[in-house]
Amino acid sequence: MNPTIFNRFERKYLITTSEKDELLSYFKTYLIDDPFSKNGEHYTIHNLYFDTPDYGVIRNSIQKPKYKDKLRLRSYKLPLEPFDIVFLEIKKKFEGRINKRRLDLTYQEALDYIYHQKTPILTTYEQKQIFAEIDYFINIHKAKPGAYIKYDRVALMSETDDLRVTFDHDILFRNKNVSFESTSGLPILASKDLWLMEVKSDRNFPLWLVSKLSKHTLYSQSFSKYGKAYQQYLTGGNTDDFILYHY
Numbered sequence: 001m002n003p004t005i006f007n008r009f010e011r012k013y014l015i016t017t018s019e020k021d022e023l024l025s026y027f028k029t030y031l032i033d034d035p036f037s038k039n040g041e042h043y044t045i046h047n048l049y050f051d052t053p054d055y056g057v058i059r060n061s062i063q064k065p066k067y068k069d070k071l072r073l074r075s076y077k078l079p080l081e082p083f084d085i086v087f088l089e090i091k092k093k094f095e096g097r098i099n100k101r102r103l104d105l106t107y108q109e110a111l112d113y114i115y116h117q118k119t120p121i122l123t124t125y126e127q128k129q130i131f132a133e134i135d136y137f138i139n140i141h142k143a144k145p146g147a148y149i150k151y152d153r154v155a156l157m158s159e160t161d162d163l164r165v166t167f168d169h170d171i172l173f174r175n176k177n178v179s180f181e182s183t184s185g186l187p188i189l190a191s192k193d194l195w196l197m198e199v200k201s202d203r204n205f206p207l208w209l210v211s212k213l214s215k216h217t218l219y220s221q222s223f224s225k226y227g228k229a230y231q232q233y234l235t236g237g238n239t240d241d242f243i244l245y246h247y
Helices: 017-027 035-040 056-061 107-116 125-141 207-215 225-234
Strands: 005-016 043-051 067-075 085-094 097-106 144-157 164-174 194-201
Touching: 005 017, 017 144, 017 164, 017 194, 017 207, 035 144, 043 056, 043 125, 056 067, 056 144, 056 225, 067 107, 067 125, 085 107, 085 125, 097 107, 097 125, 144 225, 164 225
Parallel strands: none
Antiparallel strands: 005 097, 005 194, 043 067, 043 144, 067 085, 085 097, 144 164, 164 194
16 A cells, blocks of 8 residues: 655755766665666656646745645556546645645546546545645645656665655656646756755664765755746746756
8 A cells, every 4th residue: 555644854966877876876785676666777757736827836835935835646657547546645845844645546536626626535534634635725726737747766765764765867847738648848957967866754864875975975955846847947047057946
């Protein structure tokens, strides 16, 4: 069963391919391959981000308020059949800590809810509570899918705690024909040589990880895939401008 609630800190690092290769090799001393990333193979993540017609959600987010939230529909495969499982996720950030709650729905249930306001069948208190938060977000913002973002991911995880490290590449954005019907998009990162590494944990990073990051003089920075795409393509930003936002 997939977990439905995550509560953790996330740190992000922009690295080169050579740095990714070295770090990935080193991390495998302490971590194992994620089940979706067996033998170091990547898997692809497809997201539909919800927003207002004038991108009010992401515009608020890049102002870096103390509290912010976002909503997305996520799939790990395309094309989708009506009974394939997708994930409707609401993600909140408060004082640096990320809380993510999600519903597992069939693709048809998700479409019926998003476009026809048909409530999915919910059987547990937890599902109903998460749905109430999602439904409130959609109603208060009058939100609809506003951006498609996909990327390839290689992931590692700890066998003993919740530490997780991911490497994202080939990050693409599209704000036209926002659906899971196409995987086309514009690149968010300025170079094919760049990767986004994320370290996720609900506690302090282990010493071996801190030491390795320090040795490479890697420091976390705020970065949002959707925020970067908004700044780069929707406000006329420069693709070489690495003013990064966290969302």
